[in-house]
Amino acid sequence: MTDNLVHLLPDAIANQIAAGEVIQRPASVVKELVENAIDAGASEISLIVKDAGKTLIQVIDNGCGMSETDARMSLERHATSKLSTAADLFTLRTMGFRGEALASIVAISQLEMKTRRATDELGTRLVVEASEITVQEPVAAPPGTSMAVRNLFFNVPARRNFLKSDSVELRHVRDEYIRIALAHATVRFDLHVNDRLDLSLPAGNLRQRITAVFGKKYRDLLVPIEEATDVLSIGGYVGKPEAARKTKVGQFFFINDRYIRSSYLHHAVTTAYDDLLGKDAYPFYVIFLEIDPARIDVNVHPTKQEIKFEDERLIYNYLKATIRHGLGRASIMPTIDFESDNPFSPSRTSGAPPPVISETGEALPSKMNSDTPRTESRRHASNLRNWEMLYDDLGMEVDTDTGEILQSRMGREEAEDTPPTQGRAPYQLHHRYIVSAIKGGWLLIDQQSAHERILYENFLANLRDKPAVTQQSLFPQTIDLAHSDAGLMTSLLPDLNKMGFDLEAFGGGSFIVRGIPAELAGHNSELDLLEKLLEQYKQNIDLQSEGHERLARVLARTAAIKRGTPLDEAEMRSLIDRLFACNQSRLAPNGRKCYIKYVVEEVERLFLS
Structure with missing residues (x-):
């Protein structure tokens, strides 16, 4: 028995440890293989992906190719053609340089490599499984290299279990591929997903590539x-x-x-x-x-x-x-009057004053942004009327000069929380909340949260085979999406159409919008609605929740009336009635309260404390 405890790890284990750092998901393999193709001087690169890369990731390029010796040596850990000395680290122009990528990939997958230099008559074919080369033979192949990675993490099941759904992993693959494509606009890129051409990017300039x-x-x-x-x-x-x-x-x-x-x-x-x-x-x-x-x-x-x-x-x-x-x-920055005492004052810049932005990120109407004395006077008068209405709805009389409550006409025994479907008209506070009287007090309703709850339950019902009503557009519109967004929209199409949209893929990242759910007919722009839906959905795509619930929640949040939106009496009454017809009226889908109840008796105690 020896007392020595330190020993060298076998290459297979060392490569698997390195793979844990370098290869985190299928997109990591895509990055390493495509960057190798770029370093090989390829002008055409094809990426083939099946099952979001879990089954197959294949990169085919027309680069310089490798000799038989180089092909075999490239699979060894820290084998690279891009560094000779430590000083080379500070003159790097290539994408890769460590020599870890291929060794890490072959440690956790089954890889087939075919490569040939233009000066060679025959190329080389290697088959590797878990770092072990099982086949090495000459092969007829075009100049360049083909790398096919199959069954990623087949021998590391714990790592494979940590992978997300196919839609999430494919999104990461597309993102990685697009980054490299943007960086090399003069290279042609093709992406095939599950035997279908998903994206074709011809060689060109950067503006063309971005478009x-x-x-x-x-x-x-x-x-x-x-x-x-x-x-x-x-x-x-x-x-x-x-x-x-x-x-x-x-x-x-x-x-x-x-x-x-x-x-x-x-x-x-x-x-x-x-x-x-x-x-x-x-x-x-x-x-x-x-x-x-x-x-x-x-x-x-x-x-x-x-x-x-x-x-x-x-x-x-x-x-x-x-x-x-x-x-x-580009005449986008505002011009500055340098003769002014304060050249940075908004009133001295050309054009209209900058808009005030609401909490939702939207510009409020300019009439709401004015701070003139006349506007302030109107605002104070409006506030006074609202407070008079508030006390009146609560069954109270108030001295508008002193603010003193003169009389309470509500019995304290009527403090029951009932849906406010009858009684005096509801009204808004700050275009954010709705005040509605109930027995013994009033409800302060968050209009956005309430509408989110209503839409969420309606959309869920539509997805569960309850027919949705579609409001057809007078003129169909076309929406052009970025490639990654187009893939996501395609996957969501069946469910969106169940929810009342009339959408059809038109090819090349374009979609025809012929109608939207009647529930959303008042929305300003169908195209804006869909773009916001995709943004919200991408923010929540990694959440561990059932797909239908996530889509319903995201669409409800996207389409709900926002805080700061004026509502008339009929709209407020309809919102209140529909909220209290929901299965769950107290909370919005995100857990925020839809309303808060105030009891007159509790308010009176606050004034006495």
């Missing part, structure tokens, strides 16, 4: 930016304010053509927009920074999506100034 990925509407929403200094070069496109979204999608940074994440640089972009965007609105951008590799460190994280800069603050300021300059050239 092909995100839809034709972006053609007129892109603002070019360009700046070159001794430290770095900045190029690409930022979106006009109308291209902004409510979620963090459509935001891409590339350093030396490598996609990165950087909240610090993102802050520089949003700051450059100044007051052009509303609250919780995120700008669209595809920005490329070229910088001396010696000034950055990409060897920070296995995914290589985090980078350390030698001087972050300098890059921050250059980026911010470049974007402002680009927006100014």
Whole structure:
């Protein structure tokens, strides 16, 4: 028996440990294989995916190919053609360099490689399973390389169990593929999903690539930016304010053509927009920074999506100034009157004053933004009338000069909480809440939460085979979606049509909208409604909840009347009646209260305490 406890791990175990860091899901395999194809000088790359990558991920390229020796050596851990010395880490221009990817992939999958150099008559075919090469033979193959990864995590069942649903994993695959496609617009990319061509991106320029990925509407929403200094070069496109979204999608940074994440640089972009965007609105951008590799460190994280800069603050300021300059050239930034005592005063800038943004991120009507004395006077008068109505609805008389309650006409025994379907007319407070009298007090109803509850139960009923009524549009409209959104919309089509939409896929990321649920007929824009639905759904797609419930909840939240929306008496009465006809009237689908009950007796005690 020996006392020595430290020993070297077998290669198979070491490779599986490395795989846990490098290969987290099918999208990780896609990233590594497609980046290898880019490094091989490919001008055409095809990605074939089955079952969201769990069954098959195949990348075919027309790059330089490999010799028989190189093909076998590429599967070894830390085998790479991109580094020779430690100093090479600071001159990197390739996507990969560690030599971990292929070794990690073959440790947890069944891989078939076919590769041939243009100068060779025959290529090489290798079949590898769990790091063991089972077949090595010559093969007739076109120049380039084909990598087919089958049954990912077949020998690591615990890791396979952590994978999400096919729709979630496929979304990650598409996202990874699109990032690489944006970074290399001169390369042709094709994506096949379950034996169907899902996305075809011909070689072109960056503007064409962005339009092909995100839809034709972006053609007129892109603002070019360009700046070159001794430290770095900045190029690409930022979106006009109308291209902004409510979620963090459509935001891409590339350093030396490598996609990165950087909240610090993102802050520089949003700051450059100044007051052009509303609250919780995120700008669209595809920005490329070229910088001396010696000034950055990409060897920070296995995914290589985090980078350390030698001087972050300098890059921050250059980026911010470049974007402002680009927006100014596009006549988007407001002009400034430098002869004014306060050139930054809104009244001194050209055009209309900036809108006030509501909690929902929407601009309120300009008439609600005025702070003139005349408007203030009208506001105070309106508030006084509302307080008179409030006390009147509660059965009280009040001295409007002193605010003193003169008499209570409600018996204290009538404090029962009953649906407020009868009695005096309800009214709004601040266009957010509805006040409605009940016996012994009143209810303060959150109009948005109440409407979400109503819509949620209606949509669930529609999905459970209760026929939905569709309001047909006078003129059908076409919506063009980004590729990833189009895939999600296609998967949701059957359920959306059950819920009352009349939607049909038109090909190429386009959909025809012929009608929407009659419940939503008053919505301003069918296209805006669907785009917001997709954004909300993507934010909640990873939640562990039943699909129908999630879709109903998201659509209800998207379509419900928002706080700040004026309602007339008929609309308020209808909302109240329908709320108390729900199976669950107290809580919205997100758990927020739909109403709060106030009892006169409790209010009186507050004044005496």
